[in-house]
Amino acid sequence: MKSLKYILLVSFCMTLVCCNKFLDVQPKASISGENIIVDETSANAALNGVYSALRTYYSVDFQSIAYLSGDNIQWTGSQSQVQEFINHQVNAENATITSAWKGIYVAINRANQVIKNVEELGDDVIAESVRNRISGEAHFIRALAYFDLARTWGGVPLITQPTLEVKDNTGIPRSTVEETYELVLADLDLAESLLPETTNRFQATRKTVWALKARYYLYNKNWHEAENYATRLINDNANYELLKPYYAFFADGVTGTRESVFELFYNANELNPHRGQWQPQQNGGTRQWAPNNTFVNLVNDPAIGGSRSALVAKDNQNRWYGNLYYRSPATDPTYVIRIAELYFIRAEARAELGLLEEAQADLNAVRSRAGIANVTTSSLADLLIAIENERRLEFGLEAHRWFDLVRTNRATSVLNITDPNKFLMPLPAEQLLVDDTLEQNPGY
Incomplete structure (x- = not known):
């Protein structure tokens, strides 16, 4: 340390x-x-x-x-x-x-x-x-x-x-x-x-706190509070909404749309290096991160991905690349919390509380925005899987998928991880070397 x-x-x-x-x-x-x-x-x-x-x-x-x-x-x-x-x-x-x-x-x-x-x-x-x-x-x-x-x-x-x-x-x-x-x-x-209870998509307000509290309570399985705080944002439809089509929150250089609860802005003096990792060489990037074949097939299926197919594009070598970060210079925002996440949080919380119809309504609101058909199920297990699958596509190029699978104890079956110690990352070795008080996570 x-x-x-x-x-x-x-x-x-x-x-x-x-x-x-x-x-x-x-x-x-x-x-x-x-x-x-x-x-x-x-x-x-x-x-x-x-x-x-x-x-x-x-x-x-x-x-x-x-x-x-x-x-x-x-x-x-x-x-x-x-x-x-x-x-x-x-x-x-x-x-x-x-x-x-x-x-x-x-x-x-x-x-x-x-x-x-x-x-x-x-x-x-x-x-x-x-x-x-x-x-x-x-x-x-x-x-x-x-x-x-x-x-x-x-x-x-x-x-x-x-x-x-x-x-x-x-x-x-x-x-x-x-x-x-x-x-x-x-x-x-x-x-x-x-x-203050104001709306600011780039700086924290009381509403931003409510959004992070909804996520916090979801991770800690307090379903009532997760539903409560998510509802506060969803009901504020004067300031937040699911924009249609899906790509309306990021396409054409827009920032701070009604989709966004909290996003981090960048400018020409403080660039967001995401762009270079995702964009192909023809656009001045390295394409070192790229959507894999499974994700490409899912997002391009009209019945599954709908308008979320805008997340991917092909380069001049016929290779797929991620297109959420595309601006030049690299001033793309980082989307920390979007209103879609609050719908998913409430859907999952309501499902866990036994409110399956209400949970389906929240899930289908996000699906409808993407231009795909509603989900109907009477099974809690099926509904939770449907929410998981929808989150995978909705946040395909955002920082959610790994954490979602870990917090729901689904990483073992989905990712074939046999050692549960790998659900946490190792503490940096150099920190352990300079401070013997720190203990490494098990399995490392």
Whole structure:
């Protein structure tokens, strides 16, 4: 963890340097907070740094764990460490694992810094409503970061104070996955109390918190609360809706549509490298990630994929490629939460609660948007499989499939994983080398 803490320290300072045109003061070598976050302007600049860290870890490394570990994507490159995810034999030395872990903790450290320093600002330098908003957004991002850590690695070290020196936080043991999720919920509860109930598709609001709470409760099998929070977004049809056709939320360069609950934006100065991984050489990419034959056949079947066939296209060599990320320059958003996910969450929760007709209605709302026929079944097991299959196509090029199969205990039968230890990723080897308090996940 020493190397991680150093990276966190340097990263936060570099962020403040990059944002110094928004600051009235120069950043110091230490990130103690003294003369760094001193007013509303510098607090907002620091919050921008938290979002920047979130965009960074959601751009390639973290999402590629979800893409490649599922069964929709193939790797066309030559790096064996990438193929490890597809083979479900990931090594602790894997560079993607290391980069994702570090990137998430960078976001956490920046959020910790904002939370601590903003709460210390007096009413004479920042309005209470502004302080609450900034703190609430930082708590939301920290909650999302720990949620992503928990579903990828299980229990992790819980760090809630800023890293001030290289030696800080060394020796903190891993918490249990239950304790990690408890922190997620505590942060979401606090964010919910601090943030306004407004609609903003690029920054956290109370509605964004509700959406992540719906996902949180789904993962933790609290069906009543999952249904409750999903309903809050679905019923807000003045601001959120399933756009028709399916590709209306991403085609033609659009951003921030009514489909989107929370998406991460990029621009010409902060590009999203997703595009280069998906697009073929004729479009200036490498096509190292590509839809596999099974996914291509499913999404191109009019009765199964419907309008979701827009997710794939053919290049000049007659090869299929993913086309969710296509813009030039590479300013494609990352779609963290879409309203379609809330329909699926409510459908699954209602099915588990025995409300099969209501669950089918939610599932069929998404199917109708894709232009395919309704599903009718009186079996809970069949309905849950139908929801699983629909999620596979709806989020075919988004970071859901692997986590869906793991949380529903379906990874063994669908992916033929015989060792349940492989449902969690290994902790990065370099972290274990520098901090003997950390323990590796079983099986690695």
